[in-house]
Amino acid sequence: MSEELNAETPEEAAEPIKQRKNGLYPGVSDELADSMKSGWADTELHGLEPIAQAGHTARRREALSDRFPGRRLVIPAGNLKTRSNDTEYAFRASTEYAYLTGDQTQDGVLVLEPADDGHLATIYLLPRSDRGNGEFWLDGQGELWVGRRHSLTEAEQLLGIPAKDVRELPAALTRATGPVLNVRGHDAGIEAALSDKTTAEGDEELRTYLSEARAVKDDFEIGELQKAVDATVHGFEDVVKVLDKAEATSERYIEGTFFLRARVEGNDIGYGSICAAGPHATTLHWVRNDGDVRSGDLLLLDAGVETHTLYTADVTRTLPINGRFTDLQRKIYDAVYESQEAGIAAVRPGAKYRDFHDASQHVLAEKLVEWGLVEGPVERVLELGLQRRWTLHGTGHMLGMDVHDCAAARREAYADGTLEPGMCLTVEPGLYFQADDLTVPEEYRGIGVRIEDDIVVTEDGNRNLSAGLPRRSEDIEAWMAATKQA
Numbered sequence: 001m002s003e004e005l006n007a008e009t010p011e012e013a014a015e016p017i018k019q020r021k022n023g024l025y026p027g028v029s030d031e032l033a034d035s036m037k038s039g040w041a042d043t044e045l046h047g048l049e050p051i052a053q054a055g056h057t058a059r060r061r062e063a064l065s066d067r068f069p070g071r072r073l074v075i076p077a078g079n080l081k082t083r084s085n086d087t088e089y090a091f092r093a094s095t096e097y098a099y100l101t102g103d104q105t106q107d108g109v110l111v112l113e114p115a116d117d118g119h120l121a122t123i124y125l126l127p128r129s130d131r132g133n134g135e136f137w138l139d140g141q142g143e144l145w146v147g148r149r150h151s152l153t154e155a156e157q158l159l160g161i162p163a164k165d166v167r168e169l170p171a172a173l174t175r176a177t178g179p180v181l182n183v184r185g186h187d188a189g190i191e192a193a194l195s196d197k198t199t200a201e202g203d204e205e206l207r208t209y210l211s212e213a214r215a216v217k218d219d220f221e222i223g224e225l226q227k228a229v230d231a232t233v234h235g236f237e238d239v240v241k242v243l244d245k246a247e248a249t250s251e252r253y254i255e256g257t258f259f260l261r262a263r264v265e266g267n268d269i270g271y272g273s274i275c276a277a278g279p280h281a282t283t284l285h286w287v288r289n290d291g292d293v294r295s296g297d298l299l300l301l302d303a304g305v306e307t308h309t310l311y312t313a314d315v316t317r318t319l320p321i322n323g324r325f326t327d328l329q330r331k332i333y334d335a336v337y338e339s340q341e342a343g344i345a346a347v348r349p350g351a352k353y354r355d356f357h358d359a360s361q362h363v364l365a366e367k368l369v370e371w372g373l374v375e376g377p378v379e380r381v382l383e384l385g386l387q388r389r390w391t392l393h394g395t396g397h398m399l400g401m402d403v404h405d406c407a408a409a410r411r412e413a414y415a416d417g418t419l420e421p422g423m424c425l426t427v428e429p430g431l432y433f434q435a436d437d438l439t440v441p442e443e444y445r446g447i448g449v450r451i452e453d454d455i456v457v458t459e460d461g462n463r464n465l466s467a468g469l470p471r472r473s474e475d476i477e478a479w480m481a482a483t484k485q486a
Helices: 010-014 030-037 054-067 095-101 152-159 166-175 188-193 200-213 219-241 243-248 251-265 278-282 327-345 355-370 378-384 473-485
Strands: 072-076 082-084 109-115 118-125 163-165 180-182 274-277 298-303 315-320 424-427 430-433 447-450 453-458 461-464
Touching: 054 095, 054 109, 054 118, 054 152, 054 200, 072 095, 095 109, 095 200, 109 166, 118 152, 118 166, 152 163, 163 166, 166 188, 180 200, 219 243, 219 251, 219 298, 219 315, 219 424, 219 453, 219 473, 243 251, 251 274, 251 298, 274 278, 278 298, 278 430, 278 447, 298 447, 315 327, 315 447, 315 473, 327 355, 327 424, 327 430, 327 447, 327 453, 327 473, 355 378, 355 424
Parallel strands: 072 180, 118 163
Antiparallel strands: 072 109, 109 118, 274 298, 298 315, 424 453, 430 447, 453 461
């Protein structure tokens, strides 16, 4: 990676470019400065079509306006975060901001100003880099360094929202009067400008609303989730084709293989891929992915592609690394499959959100009693939660722009709520027998199985978005054999 031109002291770096002599860094000649100011072609883009979700984001902003009349609403995209020294993590806009605008650029802020009959929306963005003051080529975030960004006029055409220079916003917010709500945790500068104008309770009310608003997906969102799942299916196929190479290296080969598909067909992975081979499959969020991949063990692959519009899949399959389940592996896998079938069957409009979890857990408790691992009857096991030693986690969660979507929703609107058409959730039961669990027979120890699919609630039941990946044990074996030969 190249260093910025004319390395300087921290004190010099802190000084805004426009305040420096001639607007330039020390050591830059007037001749070079004059050369860099001119001779550039006009690259303004004209006649741009609105982004695909522009109509949907407009309706979302209208609903938001109706919910909070008379209050100024501030929703930031967020800023770059330092990874180490002078390098940053790849930027990902806040979910609330992207949901309401469709924009994904750093430092952006959506502001809804109260008006007579609702709100006037303005999106505040960084404009094109100034070529006259040296920002274009001397600033580390100038366009010569990080690439072209849209002009404010272009942004207005694409997003359908009036756009202004975000550098003017903090001062404007400082002068603002009246009640203000802000989505916290994304932009420290905006929060500082609003420090005496917002309350934690009010800001949490806004965050909660935006979380609950995402529970029911529109047609565009369901289409994006299907794209994410379809790309994820391709990623799982990619992994099966290279399991022999993973055996010669480590779980990282699996991680890298899936990541390649995520970057080719989408924006990124939606969360850290879990590529858990052998006993690592009993660790719920195994993302180190540095262990051995051995023939005869199982691979628990929990991964999802994030689309360019930031919707993510979340799919898990547990695969025999050599293509064939052992008798014990099959018994445990088939129990989890039966549990998942019961859970998926419970997903329908009007059902309680908890129903699919309860249905799945009932099957797993039955199996544990049948195998002699816990003393029945089953209702006693469920009442005392004894099955949780091996089932460990809830059977699913909402899915959308966040892998654990709607996380700030109230309990009565989520876990204690009712399913509606358009909701998308995962159904993902599992059984996990830790390698050091002395309460189970030795042959069980180190086996972990999870099966996870992405389910959308329909008017008459549900649809499995990830049905393109087989789930039955015999179908898994046949699919793996055919995929390796393809």
